[in-house]
Amino acid sequence: MRTRRNTLVALAVAAGISLPVTASVFAQVTDTPPTPAEIPLHVPAVDYRVEWVQLGSFSVLGENPADGAAEIHSVYTTREAVEAYLRDGEFPQGAVIVKDVWSTRTEELTTGTASYAGELEGRFVMVRDTEGTLGASPRVGDGWGWAFYPGDETNMTVTGDYEVDCLACHEPARDQGLLYLQGYPVLRR
Ligand code: HEC
Numbered sequence: 001m002r003t004r005r006n007t008l009v010a011l012a013v014a015a016g017i018s019l020p021v022t023a024s025v026f027a028q029v030t031d032t033p034p035t036p037a038e039i040p041l042h043v044p045a046v047d048y049r050v051e052w053v054q055l056g057s058f059s060v061l062g063e064n065p066a067d068g069a070a071e072i073h074s075v076y077t078t079r080e081a082v083e084a085y086l087r088d089g090e091f092p093q094g095a096v097i098v099k100d101v102w103s104t105r106t107e108e109l110t111t112g113t114a115s116y117a118g119e120l121e122g123r124f125v126m127v128r129d130t131e132g133t134l135g136a137s138p139r140v141g142d143g144w145g146w147a148f149y150p151g152d153e154t155n156m157t158v159t160g161d162y163e164v165d166c167l168a169c170h171e172p173a174r175d176q177g178l179l180y181l182q183g184y185p186v187l188r189r
Helices: 002-015 024-028 078-089 169-178
Strands: 053-061 068-078 094-111 114-127 145-151
Touching: 002 145, 068 114
Parallel strands: none
Antiparallel strands: 053 068, 068 094, 094 114, 114 145
């Protein structure tokens, strides 16, 4: 009943009620009401799934792994950002990374139990900012701007403060620039 819970969470968030959080995507849905994000932090207007490079994807299992993946996460950035990373070992100022979070469908295919993308649950955006051009905001710090958008929303974020909503979960990747690089074969050098 993930869709139903999604709807409940969305309604509760809109009403300013906080719910106990269970599945991974809901960990980012705080009681922060939707707020206009800084423009560079918006979900890119370009069709990034066609125009950009897919760095990699993660399948996240649910409570019963035999049911297949509960979510598929797909991560994208621009070709220019990939080239800069391969050259310099870090993402350049202004580089944008988008992570799609998909619910899944799972079927017995001729390969085995296969899970694939269903509905878009939400999107995470990180924008490289080492020069402070994003300005002072509770969504900016540690060299990045940070925002989450539920569903197919592109401008109104439910991220208030990245230190509350994002950072603890990215801390384990601190020595790789806060990124889960192990999932991105394109960036292996
Ligand atoms: C529940 C823990 C958790 C929270 C909270 C969280 N992240 Fe992440 N994030 C991860 C993990 C783990 C990955 C890589 C593996 C995956 O997606 O399953 C990741 C990957 C990403 C990626 C892809 C690039 C990378 O870091 O490898 C982006 C972009 C991202 N997160 C943005 C955000 C933003 C913005 C927030 C806050 C609004 C946030 N995340 C909050 C755990 C979290």
